[in-house]
Amino acid sequence: xxKRAYFGLYVVIAVxxxxxxxxxxxxxxxxxxxxxxxxxxxxGLNLLIGFAGQISLGHAGFLGIGAYASAVLPTHFGWHPxxxxxxxxxxxxxxAALVARPIFKLKGNYLAMATLGxxxxxxxxxxxxxxxxxxxxxMPVPAFGLFGFELSSDKQWYWVIAVLLSVSVWASLNLxxxxxxxxxxxxxxxxxxxxxxxVDVVRYKVAIFVMSAVFxxxxxxxxxxxVGFVTPNLADFFHSIELVTxxxxxxxxxxxxxxxxxxxxxxLPQALATFEGWETVAFGGILMVCMIFLPxxxxxxxxxxxxxxx
Amino acid sequence: MxxxxxxxxSIHFGGVKAVQxxxxxxxxxxxxxxxxxxxxxxxxxxxLITGVYKPTSGEIHLDGESIAGKSPDELARRGVARTFQNxxxxxxxxxxxxxxxxxxxxxxxxxxxxxxxLPSLTRRDAELRDEAxxxxxxxxxxxxxxxxxxxxxxxxxxxxxxxxALAMKPRLIFLDEPAAGLNPxxxxxxxxxxxxxxxxxxxxxxxxxxxKMVMNLSDRILVLDYGxxxxxxxxEEVRKNPDVIxxxxxxxx
Numbered sequence: 001x002x003k004r005a006y007f008g009l010y011v012v013i014a015v016x017x018x019x020x021x022x023x024x025x026x027x028x029x030x031x032x033x034x035x036x037x038x039x040x041x042x043x044g045l046n047l048l049i050g051f052a053g054q055i056s057l058g059h060a061g062f063l064g065i066g067a068y069a070s071a072v073l074p075t076h077f078g079w080h081p082x083x084x085x086x087x088x089x090x091x092x093x094x095x096a097a098l099v100a101r102p103i104f105k106l107k108g109n110y111l112a113m114a115t116l117g118x119x120x121x122x123x124x125x126x127x128x129x130x131x132x133x134x135x136x137x138x139m140p141v142p143a144f145g146l147f148g149f150e151l152s153s154d155k156q157w158y159w160v161i162a163v164l165l166s167v168s169v170w171a172s173l174n175l176x177x178x179x180x181x182x183x184x185x186x187x188x189x190x191x192x193x194x195x196x197x198x199v200d201v202v203r204y205k206v207a208i209f210v211m212s213a214v215f216x217x218x219x220x221x222x223x224x225x226x227v228g229f230v231t232p233n234l235a236d237f238f239h240s241i242e243l244v245t246x247x248x249x250x251x252x253x254x255x256x257x258x259x260x261x262x263x264x265x266x267x268l269p270q271a272l273a274t275f276e277g278w279e280t281v282a283f284g285g286i287l288m289v290c291m292i293f294l295p296x297x298x299x300x301x302x303x304x305x306x307x308x309x310x
Numbered sequence: 311m312x313x314x315x316x317x318x319x320s321i322h323f324g325g326v327k328a329v330q331x332x333x334x335x336x337x338x339x340x341x342x343x344x345x346x347x348x349x350x351x352x353x354x355x356x357x358l359i360t361g362v363y364k365p366t367s368g369e370i371h372l373d374g375e376s377i378a379g380k381s382p383d384e385l386a387r388r389g390v391a392r393t394f395q396n397x398x399x400x401x402x403x404x405x406x407x408x409x410x411x412x413x414x415x416x417x418x419x420x421x422x423x424x425x426x427x428l429p430s431l432t433r434r435d436a437e438l439r440d441e442a443x444x445x446x447x448x449x450x451x452x453x454x455x456x457x458x459x460x461x462x463x464x465x466x467x468x469x470x471x472x473x474x475a476l477a478m479k480p481r482l483i484f485l486d487e488p489a490a491g492l493n494p495x496x497x498x499x500x501x502x503x504x505x506x507x508x509x510x511x512x513x514x515x516x517x518x519x520x521x522k523m524v525m526n527l528s529d530r531i532l533v534l535d536y537g538x539x540x541x542x543x544x545x546e547e548v549r550k551n552p553d554v555i556x557x558x559x560x561x562x563x
Contacts, residue, residue, distance in 0.1 A: 171425040178424030178431060179417035182403070186411045189400025196360060196398075197478055198386030198415040207421060253402065 005177070008256050009169050016162040020155065029154050031270060033226065036161045037219050039262035040168045042246045043255065044215030049244065050252035051176060052208045053188030054104070055112045057240050058119025062213040064126050064235025065092045066220030071141040071230045072132050081144045085221040092217035093210050100206040116237070123235040138231030141224045157226050164222075168215075172255050184208055185253075216243075249290050251297025260298050311374065313338040313482060313513055314359070319368030319378075321358055328354040330537045331368070336515065336530075338481075341508045343516045343524045345548075346534035347557060352517040353395055355534065356484050359515075360392045361385045372482070386415055391480035393471040395487045395517070401460040405451070408459055408470055409442040410435075412477025442477060449473045449503055465496045472503065476512075483507065484515045489523055501526060525549070533557070 016036075023029050041063065048054050069088025073079040079087070103114045126133050133139060144151045151157055175181045186194040187201050195201055224230045233239065242265065250261020268286065272279040294301040312335035319332045329351045336342045344352045357363040359370055361382040370378040372388055391412075400408055417438065423431050443455050449469040454462055462470065468488055475483050485504065489497040501523045508514045508527070518524050524531065524545070531548045533540040541551040548554055 170427075174427040175421070175425050178427075178435065179414065179419045180421050180424040182407055182411050183414055183419065185403050185407075186400045186414075189402045190398040192362060192382075193394065193398035193400065193474075194411065194414075195382040196362070196386060196392055197412050197474065198383045199411075200383050211421070 005173055009173060012169055012259065013166050016166060020158055026154055029158060031267065033154065033158055033161055035263045035266040036165045037223055038246060038266050039259045040165055041216050041219045041243060042250070042258040042262045043168050043172050044212035045243055046247045046252065046258040047172065047175065048208050048212040049247050050254065051181065051188065052184040052205060054205055054209065055115065056209065057112050057116040057244065059213070059216050059243050060235050060237070060239035061119035061122030062092045062096065062216040063220035063239070064122055066217030067224040067230045067234050068126055068133055070221040070224040071139050074142045075139065076132060081142065081225065082146060085218065088221050089214050089217045093214045096210045096213035097206060100209045101202065104202050104205040119240050120237055123232060123237065126235050127232045136232055138229055140229050144225035161222065169255060176255070245287065249287065249297060251299040254297060254299045257297050257299035312336055313373060315371040316359065317369045319358060319370060320366050321354060321363055322366045328537050329358060332539045334532050334539065334542055336513060338513050339511065340529035341504070341514045341516060341527045343518060343528040343531045344534060345524055345531060350534040351537040352534055353486055356392060356486055356517060360390055360484060386478060389481035391475035391478045392484035393475050393486055393488060395490060397467050397471065399459050399467050399470060403459055405454045405457045405459050405462060405470055406439065406442050406446065409445055409473045409477050410438055412474035413438055445473045445476050450499060465492050468492065469503065476507065480512060482513045482515065486517050487519065489518055489520045497523060
């Protein structure tokens with residue numbers, strides 16, 4: 001079973017290597033990059049939601065911190081982009097850790113409400129601090145460079161993000177099948193049983209919340225540099241919901257489900273563009289059908305249909 | 311000195327006095343049973359000693375150290391394990407992983423090392439997997455070593471809980487109705503299993519309704535009724551105690 005889980009990683013790497021050579025034009029490459037960025041975020045979020053059984057409806061807020069750190073700090077204060085990215089991640093980590101302790105005393109709906117509130121506060125802050133962030137209009141982001149080498153073409157970005165994604169898949173697989181990961185899954189399965197065997201439940205929830213928030217922040221920075229422009233939409237509530245939907249559609253507690261969810265939900269709005277004004281309706285309809293017929297998400301449902309295993 | 315000393319232990323839920331002024335002590339290496347009619351406070355007593363509930367008043371000492379009000383993970387560190395009357399199995403994990411979780415405190419739980427899959431960690435994990443498989447054989451679950459927890463029958467899950475508790479390498483294990491819901495054949499098997507656990511040097515505290523099993527296994531028995539201690543002693547003493555007979559059979563028996 002373990003061998004099989006890592007086999008998927010080779011498939012992912014193979015696809016990532018072949019992809020840029022078969023994509024017909026730069027539009028598709030752009031979509032692929034966005035898919036991969038979302039996939040990394042969703043992997044982190046799935047560790048929190050699918051594996052540890054907690055919810056966050058405010059993850060776009062963390063994404064926003066990273067994105068705006070990368071936009072504001074270099075533009076207004078002349079920081080090096082790498083330093084700005086790290087600063088964004090540290091701020092996100094500290095903020096997530098500070099709010100996580102009180103938040104994880106809550107359960108179920110209350111936890112959802114608290115994270116939702118946090119996300120909304122962050123998105124309002126970004127929208128209102130117009131002198132720094134450009135407000136609702138957003139602001140440009142300087143290019144990302146390291147050691148005199150500047151990441152500019154989509155091809156370069158693609159390879160950087162492909163490596164990030166592969167490493168994230170590998171690290172997620174490792175984590176799940178480790179003492180840390182077992183403790184996470186156990187507190188999802190039975191909180192009281194995991195407490196009794198010695199799992200400090202709150203510490204684990206906080207750790208995975210902080211980790212997934214930092215993931216989101218780093219990918220927010222990368223999104224900002226890649227796109228070259230940030231708007232508050234990146235940090236808003238709908239984006240949080242979109243990320244959670246990717247987790248659920250792909251499959252909770254499924255590493256490969258996270259990838260599939262991110263790929264599908266990034267592609268779907270593009271594919272539905274032909275419906276013009278009705279694309280949101282079609283989008284909602286597809287999600288409903290998925291949830292009715294594949295309630296466990298695409299990958300887990302198909303895996304169990306195709307026989308055993310995950 | 312006794313391994314576990316409980317004195318004047320009480321817990322109130324609002325006006326309900328679930329456990330009142332209960333005092334007893336358990337010597338190391340024995341099988342100690344807690345019996346009593348439904349609602350007598352047996353499981354509540356377990357929850358108090360294993361840290362799931364905090365006592366309203368009273369003291370609990372483990373090896374002379376006060377443990378009243380300590381959290382379950384602190385108690386786990388001190389070698390206290392338990393199983394649950396209503397199964398608490400992680401259905402999102404495989405059977406053997408449930409057992410491996412029991413060894414949580416004995417492992418390196420570092421997040422970064424785990425994410426990087428350091429060889430030291432994977433080697434230890436492979437050892438642990440063998441150890442967990444061994445424990446599953448010990449409790450009679452050899453068939454289920456490769457199974458998913460959610461595919462196992464009820465009786466097997468009861469034993470899986472015991473295997474998980476044993477993976478903690480505890481000094482003291484609390485078994486909350488290990489034979490509840492089992493058929494007579496399975497009950498006898500659990501009876502033998504509890505004996506085996508006790509023979510391995512672990513002090514066993516047992517809550518059980520199957521009187522044959524209780525009388526057969528116990529060195530000492532505590533009888534609770536309406537949250538109060540009714541009697542305590544050997545099986546023979548308890549059986550002859552008029553208060554116990556009255557509680558079980560009605561006041562006029």
